[in-house]
Amino acid sequence: MGRFRQPIWHIAYRFTATPDDADELTQDIFMRLLTVLPAYRPSGGALGAWIRRVATNAGIDHYRKRARTPLTIPEEDAPETRVPVWWSPESIAERREEAALVRGLLDQIQPELAEPVLLRDMMDFSYPEIAERLGIPLGTVKSRIHRGRRALVRARRAVAAGKHPKPGRAASRRRRAIR
Amino acid sequence: MTTDPFTEARVTALAAGELSSEDAAALRGELASNPRLARLYGEMRGIHRALADFGDTAPRPAPGLDARILAATLPRFRRLYGRRTAYWPTWAAAAAAMLVVGILQPGPVKDLAAAFPQASAAIAGLRQIAAQQSDRARYDFELLRASLGVAIEGGIVEFEDRVRDFERATRGPASPDDPRQTPPDPANPPVEGVAP
Numbered sequence: 570m571g572r573f574r575q576p577i578w579h580i581a582y583r584f585t586a587t588p589d590d591a592d593e594l595t596q597d598i599f600m601r602l603l604t605v606l607p608a609y610r611p612s613g614g615a616l617g618a619w620i621r622r623v624a625t626n627a628g629i630d631h632y633r634k635r636a637r638t639p640l641t642i643p644e645e646d647a648p649e650t651r652v653p654v655w656w657s658p659e660s661i662a663e664r665r666e667e668a669a670l671v672r673g674l675l676d677q678i679q680p681e682l683a684e685p686v687l688l689r690d691m692m693d694f695s696y697p698e699i700a701e702r703l704g705i706p707l708g709t710v711k712s713r714i715h716r717g718r719r720a721l722v723r724a725r726r727a728v729a730a731g732k733h734p735k736p737g738r739a740a741s742r743r744r745r746a747i748r
Numbered sequence: 749m750t751t752d753p754f755t756e757a758r759v760t761a762l763a764a765g766e767l768s769s770e771d772a773a774a775l776r777g778e779l780a781s782n783p784r785l786a787r788l789y790g791e792m793r794g795i796h797r798a799l800a801d802f803g804d805t806a807p808r809p810a811p812g813l814d815a816r817i818l819a820a821t822l823p824r825f826r827r828l829y830g831r832r833t834a835y836w837p838t839w840a841a842a843a844a845a846m847l848v849v850g851i852l853q854p855g856p857v858k859d860l861a862a863a864f865p866q867a868s869a870a871i872a873g874l875r876q877i878a879a880q881q882s883d884r885a886r887y888d889f890e891l892l893r894a895s896l897g898v899a900i901e902g903g904i905v906e907f908e909d910r911v912r913d914f915e916r917a918t919r920g921p922a923s924p925d926d927p928r929q930t931p932p933d934p935a936n937p938p939v940e941g942v943a944p
Contacts, residue, residue: 574809574813574814574817575808575809578809578813579803579806582803582806582807583802583803583806586802588807588809588810591809592809592810592813592816595809595813595817596816596817596820599817599820600820664797664798664801664805665801665805667794667798667801668798668799668801668802668805669802670798671794671795671798671799671802672798672799672802675799686799687799689764690764690795690796690799690800691799691800691802691803711757714760715756715757715760715761718760718763718764718792718795718796719756719760721795722788722791722792722795725791725794725795726791
């Protein structure tokens with residue numbers, strides 16, 4: 570795998586959540602790189618970091634543009650259980666399934682909350698980096714990340730309680746059909 | 749038992765590993781005596797881990813991604829730089845190929861001279877346009893420098909084949925004007941460390 574191709578594909582995958590969409594976004598990112606490459610200056614930082622920044626910006630743009638199927642997340646928490654039933658350190662397959670489920674839920678909370686959570690919890694951006702990238706104050710970033718994580722917990726509880734269907738491939742197919 | 753938003757925010761931060769060790773220890777003490785907070789912490793940990801897992805357990809790209817990217821980007825590249833490449837010598841076409849395949853190919857390159865036989869011609873051309881001191885020359889210089897940077901940093905294993913493919917796709921067979929087929933210009937000697 571190329572030094573940049575796979576990282577870029579994985580950046581795209583985090584934003585798109587499906588391999589097919591990640592392929593398309595990766596192609597878009599490489600096209601964008603061709604367009605902006607003359608603007609690269611080595612004095613501004615390492616090429617790899619610069620390419621990842623371009624890829625992330627493209628991912629954010631893609632994430633904002635695509636169609637969404639928002640959930641109506643209940644304000645009231647679902648009845649408490651002693652132990653969260655949906656996560657425990659079992660097999661990779663279970664963790665992958667849970668990861669896909671939570672990633673699907675991320676697409677269904679408010680975008681202004683989802684974007685900073687995605688950048689923080691999936692891309693490991695620092696709070697100041699997120700503030701710079703999204704053009705919002707640092708305090709707003711912190712608040713939105715907390716609210717976004719809280720919304721994910723509520724959404725996950727709702728799925729566990731059977732109040733909402735699991736987000737899945739249907740939503741992805743709908744997005745592609747809309748595009 | 750209720751929790752205030754500030755404490756909830758701290759629990760969220762704890763689950764994400766964002767608290768200092770002192771704050772974390774203090775909050776863990778609260779968790780032990782507050783089941784609601786403890787539950788929230790467990791859920792937050794699960795959410796945080798699931799999001800991290802999503803990237804860590806991502807599938808590999810489907811085979812043929814290279815070809816799809818090249819197919820998508822080469823026409824775009826030609827649209828962007830077609831007029832420019834019309835007067836570019838072959839070294840520029842090679843640089844353009846580097847631009848595309850350099851991003852795609854694995855490294856490291858152990859022997860730069862062996863992996864980049866076109867590099868000396870490219871650098872000789874680079875010196876020529878740099879000597880022109882015009883805006884266009886400076887633009888070309890930046891583009892080529894960026895291209896070389898991409899190619900070298902990314903490494904190129906099948907560079908020669910890709911360059912030939914690229915030239916065939918954009919220029920047809922090699923012409924007699926191909927600078928690689930002419931003796932080196934004494935005014936532009938090869939760069940040290942890069943074989944002609």
